Amino acid sequence: MTTTEWDASSLTRRFDEVRAHTEMLAAPLSPEDQTVQSMADVSPTKWHRAHVTWFFETFVLAENEHGFAPFQDKYWFLFNSYYEAVGPRFSRADRGVITRPGAHDVGVYRGNVDDRVRGLLAGLDSGTVEKLTPTIELGFHHEQQHQELLLMDIKHVLSMNPMRPVYAGAPDPHTDPDALGWVDVAGGLVEIGHDAGSFSFDNELPRHQTWLEPYRLADRLVTNAEWLEFMADGGYERSEFWLSDGWARVKAEGWQAPFYWEQLDGVWFEHTLHGTWPVNPGLPASHLSHYEADAYATWAGKRLPTEAEWEHGVVADGQAADDRVVGNLANTESFHPRAAQPGAGALRQVYGDCWEWTSSAYLAYPGFHPAEGAIGEYNGKFMSNQMVLRGGCALTPPGHARATYRNFFPAGSRWALSGVRLADGGAPSQPKASTA
Amino acid sequence: MTTTEWDASSLTRRFDEVRAHTEMLAAPLSPEDQTVQSMADVSPTKWHRAHVTWFFETFVLAENEHGFAPFQDKYWFLFNSYYEAVGPRFSRADRGVITRPGAHDVGVYRGNVDDRVRGLLAGLDSGTVEKLTPTIELGFHHEQQHQELLLMDIKHVLSMNPMRPVYAGAPDPHTDPDALGWVDVAGGLVEIGHDAGSFSFDNELPRHQTWLEPYRLADRLVTNAEWLEFMADGGYERSEFWLSDGWARVKAEGWQAPFYWEQLDGVWFEHTLHGTWPVNPGLPASHLSHYEADAYATWAGKRLPTEAEWEHGVVADGQAADDRVVGNLANTESFHPRAAQPGAGALRQVYGDCWEWTSSAYLAYPGFHPAEGAIGEYNGKFMSNQMVLRGGCALTPPGHARATYRNFFPAGSRWALSGVRLADGGAPSQPKASTA
């Protein structure tokens, strides 16, 4: 990983901000809401709150606090997510059977670790701060990832409930789609990947050369209105648009529309964190699997961008040059992607609406080395059977997204807040049966 | 079903008692505890609290309250357990994903229905009381069944938690087993089944003749000490003791001891509602499947009683003659079976310790007719692939057990509070491979 430069007091200030943001997101949720795991991929809210705390306790306090003892021996076991090197851990699929510690007890745990981290930072010399910075900063970004997941997960939990509960807020007014434009990119022998000077995960490294043929990127995401056209044209009934694995899922799981859509008396509704509302045509189509994204692109006679095309295109468009660290600054009010604002000649909806599926498998960059120790399990061991998504989404916390960020999910995942930006031109086109 | 005679005020008084008992049992449980469903057989505490309320709302208020409207339309759907005739219902296995209504909201629902039932009863003439009595009294016994299930279910929920949470109370002191005696029963052409004059479920009817060869019943339940002998003699490793289906489960699920036992540093511990404690040798072995009960009996050179043998034996022993309605009067303090009290010549531990597996399949009595309407789904449709248990257990609420009561579970069930009483003599012996 790479890191930013920090002093102890700015580290502490940032620590407080990040920790407070998690609690703000959990605040609208009852103890019951915070307990449930609605499917294996989902974790309970209170588990997220505890796990990010465990991360600081394990990787910061355990090795640096004088006379360290865990807050609770068994939390060590309960709140380890997947770090084999840290020891045995509680089964992921059973996180939802743990009723104690409850939501309140997790708050007590958070308070305890917060105090101890603050105490640790207060007493350090600058050399030790420098040594600890990479892990603490990783803890910030780790907690932000879980902030995003917390929202995706509680969205799923609430979606299972026929009472149609609301997390917060109200939906956007009806909007019609703005026209789709294209941004041309020249390609050539370009560089992608992070180049240090600020924080990055290890999987964004090293910065390296890659060859791109000329291509173009759509200037906004595919809209709900366009998705309805795809559906009306038999999108979910015609195998010729689909990857074989995708078609098998369509049949096995009866996909007929995006994940959170439901037809009531002939009208399509969408479950959102703001409640269940009629599908809004101007908003980005969201909660799509890679298979759906790819099938849509094939139907549209276009393709998905590679991750290199996405990153180079965004940087070339000037959206990462002077502001490498961006995010959804407004996400304390709205928890759903919004309509593209009118505009032309530049990419829109890059970071704050939907994670964008690429056509790239999630694999190591040339020369990649995972970090040393248990932290090395953070990214590398998941480089198998997943696809890269780029950008960010309406649930991404402020200051968390950047152009080089590599998000990843299995191709069949739908509960993440994902969407589609089309590409066209020299690079790979549709990897499946011709529609001719 | 058969019923007792009631007037409106005694019905109301009993209604209040039964309803209050449920809330007393739920009181030690947090909102998180009340939300979780740890396996498909288990229901969340707050679901139990709501479902028994739905039962009164559906079967008492809906047809008799002037200007009836459901408290909440969707509760109709959420809290129906299995009544096809009442309409569609929420998937049983997904009860644990419902976070709203929460534990508090369920309390509000209970209060509302309580008030309306009391109001209804206050305004009725005696003819209408008589007409409603069977359904209301069924509602009492239905709620009592769920009181027992609530405790069995929360025991399972808490057992999944490595924090080893305690529901309430403290375990009994170490006791050694009392000697086992036998009670002889003559048999002949006897009568079993309920004979009216007080409440019974439809499956206890009609009272009818059956032929029994002479037999004898053990005067107490099999103890933990005896179960340890069975284990030490290879009970879980030797196929010759087991029914074929049972042996398949032993292998598939790795059974090595009763359901809630766990070996720590060479010592067997048992999870109870009072916490996790070393196995107490004088207490009844409990949380056993029918397969284990049957294998134990084969190992011991004995057999399980038929349900007719059990019922006739208990009645002949004088334990149902003058007190047809019995139960675990003390179960507000202890939630675990207790050691048999010294004594001789009569059956011990009949109603208040463990439900006792019989060798009888759960089938209709000769001449059985299910009740009319949706209530007819209460018992009859489950007469398939289940075995009968008789008696009662430490979790059975006061006034709920009786000699003719037919409980039933699939042969592989282990989360119910079940135990073993041996039989011997003229009737069926071991239905599997000889141990010779």
Next chain:
Amino acid sequence: MTTTEWDASSLTRRFDEVRAHTEMLAAPLSPEDQTVQSMADVSPTKWHRAHVTWFFETFVLAENEHGFAPFQDKYWFLFNSYYEAVGPRFSRADRGVITRPGAHDVGVYRGNVDDRVRGLLAGLDSGTVEKLTPTIELGFHHEQQHQELLLMDIKHVLSMNPMRPVYAGAPDPHTDPDALGWVDVAGGLVEIGHDAGSFSFDNELPRHQTWLEPYRLADRLVTNAEWLEFMADGGYERSEFWLSDGWARVKAEGWQAPFYWEQLDGVWFEHTLHGTWPVNPGLPASHLSHYEADAYATWAGKRLPTEAEWEHGVVADGQAADDRVVGNLANTESFHPRAAQPGAGALRQVYGDCWEWTSSAYLAYPGFHPAEGAIGEYNGKFMSNQMVLRGGCALTPPGHARATYRNFFPAGSRWALSGVRLADGGAPSQPKASTA
């Protein structure tokens, strides 16, 4: 078990007959037909042919042949069905992956064991013959059971093939149902079970008393025409007719008609060993689960008989008095149940058409003791989660059926040649929701 009296030459003659019958049944089947296992319940034809041979090798030759050595060491492992006491065995569900020994090799194995058994019998004194008779006679009946299974199993194998292959023969001409009559039976304290003097399995023992209320039995099986009425009246769509487990299967597996029925252009066809033909209205409805049999009886306002009612009724009707050993004498020509012959006042279609589901669970008779040794695994260990069927069917070999015979299958089984005879009167009626 009980046995008939035999001398060595009549034993040898019978041995030759039984062994030849198996080969005659396998003769129309190609090596490919004989190899396939189309579901876990089904065994390949060549496995049946080898397993019954293994039975004689293991239980007759191994203990009695001078200088015994197995024909092939690994056959010992491959062709053991379920005898734990004999040692490890090949996984049941994987019988269909064994291509060698092939059909021809199995013939060689059969010939070898045949010669050795004949040689053994030729050299025995009469005392040893008497000692071996029970096992050899069990071997006859065991092989006959597999003759029946071989046909049920190959019927299933061929049914999976869209080429619609024919095993043999041609279907019966179209017939209309004969009128249904009823036979009254007085009941009382009756005896059932086998009473020695000829062969029986251990599960038919001991003969014992049981009490029966007066009842009546339908004089023929339910017909296809009647089943079509049940279907037309929503039989597979109305939960009120069904046991809860049965209804769950209807929904999970999409049952809409008997197992081997298929609708083509609005006409119902049935797969038979004679090919696929339009459903013949006068023939017995067949290949039904216990759940379907029970649902039909409920729909018809009747019930299934208990096994005691069936046996006592058949004997009282004079159909087992002078001819205890009966069977489908003509089953070398026809492999499908046939229409009831006109007639009145007596039970029809008792042994040669369809195994008849009863309402009795398969459990031990009072005083039952399994046979000693590995043979004791034959029946007893399966007394769990199965229902009793009585009579015999069109695939039952000559001389194999009798009034006391207890066949058994899980309630959801449909590939066996099963049908429905209704009962009415004093004994148990519908064990599920009222249809009122």
Next chain:
Amino acid sequence: MTTTEWDASSLTRRFDEVRAHTEMLAAPLSPEDQTVQSMADVSPTKWHRAHVTWFFETFVLAENEHGFAPFQDKYWFLFNSYYEAVGPRFSRADRGVITRPGAHDVGVYRGNVDDRVRGLLAGLDSGTVEKLTPTIELGFHHEQQHQELLLMDIKHVLSMNPMRPVYAGAPDPHTDPDALGWVDVAGGLVEIGHDAGSFSFDNELPRHQTWLEPYRLADRLVTNAEWLEFMADGGYERSEFWLSDGWARVKAEGWQAPFYWEQLDGVWFEHTLHGTWPVNPGLPASHLSHYEADAYATWAGKRLPTEAEWEHGVVADGQAADDRVVGNLANTESFHPRAAQPGAGALRQVYGDCWEWTSSAYLAYPGFHPAEGAIGEYNGKFMSNQMVLRGGCALTPPGHARATYRNFFPAGSRWALSGVRLADGGAPSQPKASTA
């Protein structure tokens, strides 16, 4: 796809060669052997023989033969593998339940189609030959792919059999591993992919530029001796070497050694088509999943090559320059990888021993377009959740391998004849936890 130039008579001669090779491979297999499907991935031998015939019937005869009628209507359905555009097809996982047509009938089908294809070719003018060439040549390569699969599949079928059957031949004598050397490659902006002038599949196209850092390739495959070292060092017990998905498989399926290895009395044996023999240390380790290949590389401090590195390295090494079409010329005698021949400075075991796992996901090349029509389903729709393998193996038929060939399997597949060649240097290293 790209094609070679052919005239009608050379096409016919090649057709005869390819078709005869399939029958030669099937010749040692009995009808029983040819019928069985031992897991969903495996197809029966007679299905392979029929399917490749169906391919010629469907794609060559149906559109070009005057008065075409299918040989058998239902073969159209039975022998379609995965072409959605051709119509419904028989379930892949159930291929093993089809006993008719049998092995002999499939031979008749083959003969019929052979005659008709020869007849068609005999009557064509050269323009039509040119038009048909791409499809006919694809048919050759398609049949060759199935020749390889036929052998991989029957190897699996026979491996399930405790009789330890032999397909053919005898194993190689014991050999010790030859020393491992390395071949350096300069990298830079290189070209990969097929460049026309001879046959290729569509997925090898288009030829395109890609950037490679300098790297080196092992000059031979990893040996059994080396694999035993990996095992001895806890290779299958230490999570730090494994991708997360791989580790989950290790635990779920109990992997402890390569797929076909079995330990008997402390000695490792390997199931081969030549029988079961002690593991031969000098031979390539084979039948490994991508997960195992990757874990081994991590353990060894090396990595797998990307597919671009593999292809460019092999071509740079001079092994594809003058002989683009290569293969296992001797595979009519040996069906197992052989020891690397001593030698230095050049790559060994490139085409005829084991398919070599790369670190590249199977995705579209930049600018890829699938072929038009149903043939377009050949490759493109499988570009998801698979990894690329390069080279060829001991089961690859003569003339089938080439440097640009992209084979692909899911990362967990083990029944294919796969092995490991290590890479090192500038490109991606271990994508998982550090072993430090």
